[in-house]
Amino acid sequence: MSEEPQAPERRSAPRTDVRRLAEKQVRDVAELHAILDGALHASVGIHVDGQPFVLPMACARDGNQLLLHGSTGSRLMRALSAGTPVCVSVIHLDGLVYARSAFESSMRYRSATVLGTATEVPADERLRALEVLTEHLLPGRWAELRAPLPKELAATSVLRVPLDEWSVKVSTGFSEDPAEDLDQPVWAGVVPLRVTLGTPVDAPDLDAGLPAPSHVRDRPAPGDAATS
Amino acid sequence: MSEEPQAPERRSAPRTDVRRLAEKQVRDVAELHAILDGALHASVGIHVDGQPFVLPMACARDGNQLLLHGSTGSRLMRALSAGTPVCVSVIHLDGLVYARSAFESSMRYRSATVLGTATEVPADERLRALEVLTEHLLPGRWAELRAPLPKELAATSVLRVPLDEWSVKVSTGFSEDPAEDLDQPVWAGVVPLRVTLGTPVDAPDLDAGLPAPSHVRDRPAPGDAATS
Numbered sequence: 001m002s003e004e005p006q007a008p009e010r011r012s013a014p015r016t017d018v019r020r021l022a023e024k025q026v027r028d029v030a031e032l033h034a035i036l037d038g039a040l041h042a043s044v045g046i047h048v049d050g051q052p053f054v055l056p057m058a059c060a061r062d063g064n065q066l067l068l069h070g071s072t073g074s075r076l077m078r079a080l081s082a083g084t085p086v087c088v089s090v091i092h093l094d095g096l097v098y099a100r101s102a103f104e105s106s107m108r109y110r111s112a113t114v115l116g117t118a119t120e121v122p123a124d125e126r127l128r129a130l131e132v133l134t135e136h137l138l139p140g141r142w143a144e145l146r147a148p149l150p151k152e153l154a155a156t157s158v159l160r161v162p163l164d165e166w167s168v169k170v171s172t173g174f175s176e177d178p179a180e181d182l183d184q185p186v187w188a189g190v191v192p193l194r195v196t197l198g199t200p201v202d203a204p205d206l207d208a209g210l211p212a213p214s215h216v217r218d219r220p221a222p223g224d225a226a227t228s
Numbered sequence: 229m230s231e232e233p234q235a236p237e238r239r240s241a242p243r244t245d246v247r248r249l250a251e252k253q254v255r256d257v258a259e260l261h262a263i264l265d266g267a268l269h270a271s272v273g274i275h276v277d278g279q280p281f282v283l284p285m286a287c288a289r290d291g292n293q294l295l296l297h298g299s300t301g302s303r304l305m306r307a308l309s310a311g312t313p314v315c316v317s318v319i320h321l322d323g324l325v326y327a328r329s330a331f332e333s334s335m336r337y338r339s340a341t342v343l344g345t346a347t348e349v350p351a352d353e354r355l356r357a358l359e360v361l362t363e364h365l366l367p368g369r370w371a372e373l374r375a376p377l378p379k380e381l382a383a384t385s386v387l388r389v390p391l392d393e394w395s396v397k398v399s400t401g402f403s404e405d406p407a408e409d410l411d412q413p414v415w416a417g418v419v420p421l422r423v424t425l426g427t428p429v430d431a432p433d434l435d436a437g438l439p440a441p442s443h444v445r446d447r448p449a450p451g452d453a454a455t456s
Contacts, residue, residue: 040324040335040421043271043317045282052280054273054317056339089271089282095426096268098444102362102373103380107268111284134330144414145330152331174431186372187440188431191447193268198323198420203402205410212415216326219419 026168035090035112035168036061038223040137044068044118045087048079055080059090060136061163062129066114067121068159069133080159081120088114088161092223096191099175100184106171108190114166118159129158140215197221254396263318263340263396264289266451268365272296272346273315276307283308287318288364289391290357294342295349296387297361308387309348316342316389320451324419327403328412334399336418342394346387357386368443424449 036042042059045052053076058069066088070077080086095108121129127148134142148156175188197219200212264270270287273280281304286297294316298305308314323336349357355376362370376384403416425447428440 040321041319043273043282043284043319045271045273045280045315047275047280051313051343052273052275052315054271054282054315054341056271056317056319056337058335085279087273087280087282089284091269091271091284093268093423096366098366098369098431100373101380102358102370102376103384105362105366105369107286107365109284113282115279130330134333137335138324138326138333141326141333142330145328146409146412148330152329156331174433177433181374182433184374185438187438187444188434189440189444190429190431191444192426192429193450194424194426195321196422196424198422201418201420203326203416203418205402205405206416210413210415212417216415216417216419222421 024169024171026170028168029163031110031170032112032163032166032168033061035092035110036066036163037136038092039090040222042066042068043089044080045089046076046079046084048076048084057159058133058137059088060133062132062160064163065160066163067129067133068118068161070157070159077157077159080118081157083117083119086116086118086161088116093193094172095193097175098186098188098190100177100181100186100188104175104177104181106175108173108193109169109171111169112166113168114161114163116161116165118161121158121160123153126153126156126158129160130156133158139219140213144213195222252397252399254398256396257391259338259398260340260391260394260396261289263320263338264294264391265364266320267318268450270294270296271317272308273317274304274307274312276304276312285387286361286365287316288361290360290388292391293388294391295357295361296346296389298385298387305385308346309385311345311347314344314346314389316344321421322400323421325403326414326416326418328405328409328414328416332403332405332409334403336401336421337397337399339397340394341396342389342391344389344393346389349386349388351381354381354384354386357388358384361386367447368441372441422449423451 041056044055044057060067091111097106099105131142200216269284272283272285288295319339325334327333359370428444
């Protein structure tokens with residue numbers, strides 16, 4: 001994982017420069033993409049009527065933009081698609097770091113923050129955006145489903161945020177205890193954290209003859225392809 | 229899981245009333261507590277200089293308040309502790325719901341949103357707040373660590389947000405496909421999602437004689453106690 005600036009891949013901007021723990025900032029766009037590609041949802045921050053709100057939304061990267069999915073009709077979705085500034089946050093917790101003190105205890109994580117403006121994907125691009133979202137969340141599923149109905153497309157809102165202004169922080173490794181703590185008589189190390197998939201469960205109204213397809217049975221855990 | 233309002237346990241407020249998928253709203257404070265108690269981090273939304281920001285922060289519930297932990301000195305932490313309005317979002321993704329159409333496909337989740345104002349835990353309560361945070365994130369650890377040093381306490385900021393104005397949404401079960409889709413020749417069901425713990429990894433600078441304690445080796449996955 002490179003910690004070197006890669007200027008051509010990123011538009012730098014002061015407000016996304018990491019000020020705390022700056023050594024954890026990563027400027028490689030491949031790491032941004034890996035973090036987003038391993039995520040099923042993002043936390044989307046907006047400001048409405050003097051109050052910040054954070055909405056969890058399904059997400060999928062589509063090239064240099066992040067697609068976000070919600071239902072039309074919600075007040076916050078309307079504010080979002082009206083072009084208000086947003087902050088999109090994605091984080092993967094990779095481990096619990098047991099240090100020799102509470103102060104040095106921490107977590108392993110990979111975190112991405114995107115600032116920008118959400119806009120609605122135009123109607124004529126909505127079908128493809130839904131395919132990208134569906135294939136990200138349920139890989140292999142799109143081709144076996146019937147095509148979306150016009151009324152379904154009309155009732156669906158997909159937003160997109162360009163991946164122009166962003167920052168990434170990655171925390172790996174173990175605790176960095178000061179020398180005077182190394183003789184503390186306590187274990188130190190990391191307990192890894194992972195999102196795992198359980199055994200697929202048939203819907204109660206499923207036709208008995210329909211088995212789960214291999215893209216369901218053999219589905220890798222989210223982020224497994226992206227995690228180094 | 230009750231979907232009935234339990235008025236004495238919750239202060240109702242219009243802006244936390246769920247407007248979309250209102251049938252998923254849960255008003256039982258025990259569900260709020262279970263969601264927060266199963267979380268290692270929260271997404272904290274604030275508004276600074278005309279821009280929303282979302283910060284992932286370590287969290288732990290302490291009775292009727294949520295503790296949030298970050299480093300002093302960060303610009304956003306300063307804004308937070310200055311008493312700006314916040315939105316705190318916690319979500320657990322419990323499963324991927326494969327429906328007979330892209331439109332009805334969804335996720336199982338348990339989600340909590342808290343609105344309020346973050347304030348700094350006063351210096352004379354900080355040690356106890358750190359114990360609550362540490363014991364939530366690393367159960368069993370506090371008693372075996374040395375006491376925090378005065379300089380560590382001075383360099384630590386713990387915020388708290390009262391659990392007064394909140395909403396909870398819980399999505400369980402399977403897809404609710406319309407009758408005309410039930411003869412679609414595709415599998416339908418749920419792939420469960422879970423956060424699991426890996427085998428503890430010793431720190432490279434660990435004294436060879438120090439084994440991982442049982443609270444590390446036998447640690448249950450986050451949220452296991454809270455998940456029904």
